[in-house]
Amino acid sequence: LKSSYDVVIIGAGGAGMTAAIEAKDAGLNPVILEKMPIAGGNTSKSSSGMNASNTKFQKEQGITDSNDAFYEETLKGGHGTNDKEMLRYFVDHSADAIDWLDGIGIKLDNLTITGGMSVKRTHRPSDGSAIGGYLVKGLMENVAKRDIPIFVNTDVTKIHEKDGVVNGVTAQVQGEKARTIKGKAVVVTTGGFGASKELIEKYRPDLKNYVTTNQVGSTGDGIKMIEKLGGQTVDMDQIQIHPTVQQDKGILIGEAVRGEGAILVNGEGNRFVNELDTRDKVSNAINEQSGKYAYLIFDQGVRSRATAIEFYAKQGYVTEGATIKELADKINVPASNLENAVTSWNQAVATKQDTAFQRTTGMDHPLDQANYYAIKIAPGIHYTMGGVKINTKTQVINKENKPITGLYAAGEVTGGLHGQNRIGGNSVAEIVIFGRQAGQQAAAYAKEQK
Ligand code: ADP
Secondary structure (H helix, E strand, O other): OOOEEEEEEEOOOHHHHHHHHHHHHOOOOEEEEOOOOOOOHHHHHOOOOEEOOOOHHHHHOOOOOOHHHHHHHHHHHOOOOOOHHHHHHHHHOHHHHHHHHHHOOOOOOEEEOOOOOOOOOEEEOOOOOOHHHHHHHHHHHHHHHOOOOEEOOEEEEEEEEEOOEEEEEEEEEOOOOOEEEEEEEEEEOOOOOOOOHHHHHHHOHHHOOOOEOOOOOOOOHHHHHHHHOOEOEEOOOOEEEEEEEEOOOOEEOOOHHHHOOOEEEOOOOOOOOOOOOOHHHHHHHHHOOHHHOEEEEEEHHHHHHOOHHHHHHHOOOOEEEOOHHHHHHHHOOOHHHHHHHHHHHHHHHHHOOOOOOOOOOOOOOOOOOOOEEEEEEEEEEEEEOOEEOEOOOOEEEEOOOOEEEEEEEOHHHEOOOOOOOOOOOHHHHHHHHHHHHHHHHHHHHHHHOO
């Protein structure tokens, strides 16, 4: 670890590694500092995919989409509270981000949908595997290929500033004494605070007993450090609850399971919601059921299309029955109700009309291929929509609404883009789109500094 770099990047999740690659490709000398023993952050855990509109992969597959539709549906999902300038930049640069990834060997050509979208806009790896592991591996290979230094077990505790200009950080490499690392520009990509009991309780005391799907390093460090520099925060109380979380270890059951056709039933074996409504609505509906839990119900067809299910099965989360009745008995719900639920659902699929709950997506296949499966789930803390305020150049904005010179941020540490509710697949898009922008902007600024 040298004492000075062009661009100091705090946090080695998707946003940080993307920014580093762009800064390096702009001819500069970046460094990535990561407090955990491994890179990847929450990005490693992401499962849905990356949303983008008007992409070459959509066109190849005959899917008609537009940036405006992506914009409108994201705005609707966020209840109209999204930062509109950020959102516009986001949708307009989404297809380019897909191309950029493809150009560095990260191919996302397998399309699906998540809650709150009308067309297949969620891009996944070809084999349908979870995007997180695939993306992190691809980004790490690119970081290594470019000889970008990355230091793990390196906790950044402070961002330095002189006369309003950011110029470095304090970092503590494990077991060593804290030291100053100078940087012409600093990029904060430390992720959210979904694993910080302290911050969750501060902003949302009602959520204090919820399990979290977040990795332990998501403790809002970047937000705290930026607040000390006078940075502005937005939407800090907007915390996304994911509707389908296996509760033992806070393992998120990806939206693709519903996207590929699963339904939700309550403890009585009855459907109770449009399973692919937005995350907040589905979570609320589950919390209204007796016991505040539900079961995802699906067949072998869904299991073969949503490959993440193999991972859930290995963890022991999937209950199996040769018939719906056998499955119902095993999970202890009334068999006749569950049989009715599946039969009515299959009718809805056949007629493309869900008269009970008006679901319109994820209904390409009936649930009729044995065996049948159930996963018990309940809502859990998943994502912190709020964070520091940035502009479309990813400059961090202070309380006087002015950029803090030399300071950039991207990814879950920032707030505003998603408003009050994030659409699944938009965070991966965010870290690539704004991670790229942060790397480019920080590099352009650093070049001007002597
Ligand atoms: P994003 O999706 O925005 O890229 P991630 O959660 O994937 O966010 O990555 C953020 C990374 O930043 C995590 O690996 C996390 O451990 C790391 N991190 C958080 N706080 C610090 C800190 N104070 N110093 C260094 N790294 C940090």
